[in-house]
Each structure stands twice: as C-alpha cells, then as structure tokens.
Amino acid sequence: MKATRRDFLTTAATAAGAAATGSFANADDQDHGHGQAHQHDHQVVPSDMALRVKSLESLLVEKGLVDRAALDALIDTYEHKVGPRNGARVVARAWFDSAYKQRLLTDADKAIAELGYGGMQGEHMVVVENTPAVHNMVVCTLCSCYPWPVLGLPPVWYKSAPYRSRSVIDPRGVLREFGTEISEDVEVRVWDSTAEVRYLVLPERPSGTEGLNEDALAALVTRDSMIGVAKILPRREGGAA
Ligand code: FE
Numbered sequence: 564m565k566a567t568r569r570d571f572l573t574t575a576a577t578a579a580g581a582a583a584t585g586s587f588a589n590a591d592d593q594d595h596g597h598g599q600a601h602q603h604d605h606q607v608v609p610s611d612m613a614l615r616v617k618s619l620e621s622l623l624v625e626k627g628l629v630d631r632a633a634l635d636a637l638i639d640t641y642e643h644k645v646g647p648r649n650g651a652r653v654v655a656r657a658w659f660d661s662a663y664k665q666r667l668l669t670d671a672d673k674a675i676a677e678l679g680y681g682g683m684q685g686e687h688m689v690v691v692e693n694t695p696a697v698h699n700m701v702v703c704t705l706c707s708c709y710p711w712p713v714l715g716l717p718p719v720w721y722k723s724a725p726y727r728s729r730s731v732i733d734p735r736g737v738l739r740e741f742g743t744e745i746s747e748d749v750e751v752r753v754w755d756s757t758a759e760v761r762y763l764v765l766p767e768r769p770s771g772t773e774g775l776n777e778d779a780l781a782a783l784v785t786r787d788s789m790i791g792v793a794k795i796l797p798r799r800e801g802g803a804a
Contacts, residue, residue, distance in 0.1 A: 649680045650714050685761060687759055690764075690765050696750060699764045704730075714789060718786070721790065767794065769797045
C-alpha cells in the first residue's frame with residue numbers, strides 16, 4: 564500500500580463529507596479542480612471503523628490527550644516492525660542451530676531477545692515444538708492474547724468466538740477446516756494463551772530443506788504454522804514449497 568495511514572484517514576474523512584452532501588455522484592468523471600483527468604482511486608464509502616478511528620483520533624488530538632506523531636509511530640511499529648516475519652526468523656534460527664533451539668525451548672524470552680525481539684504482549688513467551696508425535700496449536704479462549712513481538716497483531720479469526728471455543732472442544736475438526744489433517748496417532752495439544760503467557764509453535768522443519776540457509780528457511784515459515792493451525796509443506800524436488 565503506497566498511501567500512508569494519515570492519507571487514508573484524510574481521504575476517508577473527505578469522502579464521508581462528500582457522501583453526506585451528495586456530491587459523490589459521478590465522482591470519477593469530475594475534474595477535482597487540479598486541472599487533469601481524475602486518475603487516483605477513491606474509497607467511495609469509508610468504513611464505519613475508519614470514520615470512528617478518525618473521529619476518535621481528532622477528538623483526542625484536539626483535547627491534547629495524544630500526539631499525532633506518537634500515534635503514527637505506534638501504528639508504524641505494528642504495521643511494519645512487528646509481524647510474523649520476526650517469528651519466522653526465530654523458527655529458522657532454531658531449525659538451523661540446534662543449540663539455539665535448546666535455548667528457545669528452555670527460555671524462550673531470552674532466546675527471542677537474542678534476535679532483538681521482545682516487549683509488549685511478548686514478555687513471557689513459551690515455545691512449543693511440533694514433532695512427528697505431537698502437534699501443538701494455540702488459542703486464547705478468553706479473548707485474543709497473542710505474541711505481538713513475534714507474530715504481530717492477531718488475525719480476525721483468532722479473535723472470533725467460534726475459533727476460541729471450538730479449538731478446545733474439537734481441535735482436530737478446527738484444524739481440518741484450515742486444511743490441516745492430523746492423523747489419529749499424533750497427539751494434539753491445545754495451549755491457552757493468557758495475559759501472563761503467550762505461546763509460539765515451533766513447526767516441524769519440512770523435508771527437502773537440508774541445503775537451505777537461514778534466510779531461505781525463514782521464507783518458508785508462515786504465520787499460521789506458528790499458531791499451529793497449519794503445517795509447513797515439504798518442498799518438492801527443484802521447486803518452491
Ligand atoms: Fe486473550
């Protein structure tokens with residue numbers, strides 16, 4: 564996305580104003596006063612959420628309760644600096660370096676900090692390892708606790724009531740809906756994240772990856788595999804996974 568969040572909010576507010584006054588008819592045909600055919604996209608109807616965010620932010624800034632630059636820095640952190648790529652680096656290092664893997668499984672916080680990750684919503688991490696005999700998956704039955712520093716913000720389905728309740732009642736059924744078939748002889752362990760402890764699944768290293776370096780390994784690791792709802796497929800001969 565090229566537009567910044569600030570551009571987006573401004574556009575959303577402008578569009579809402581235009582929509583309210585009925586001036587949006589044939590918007591794409593109009594010359595918007597800048598003397599050339601209109602070429603950039605408008606979001607015709609801003610979402611309720613975008614409008615709510617804009618209103619709330621404007622109010623908080625107006626009352627001097629928050630600083631726009633601080634808000635932008637926070638959002639930038641969660642849009643660009645934390646996310647599942649961090650977790651993928653942790654996993655790849657563990658696959659690549661068995662001593663690191665041991666540290667990760669015994670003291671996850673320290674091992675994750677070795678790669679420079681940590682902080683809010685990731686202070687107390689536990690890493691659980693998938694093996695041929697055990698498949699781990701993570702849920703927060705109460706709300707949406709999730710390890711932000713290594714996985715970013717949780718996907719919508721992770722916060723949904725059906726995932727939160729059904730993961731503990733019928734984990735194999737939920738996994739099947741993600742396309743993940745776990746055979747009956749493999750134990751499925753479900754870990755319930757809390758405000759105190761957040762879990763990260765260390766997926767099994769797929770076959771066919773023996774010659775790959777750490778960067779190439781990290782590129783194979785998906786967010787869903789680190790939540791434990793997916794496996795990482797074996798690499799096919801001479802091709803991508
Ligand atoms: Fe929670």
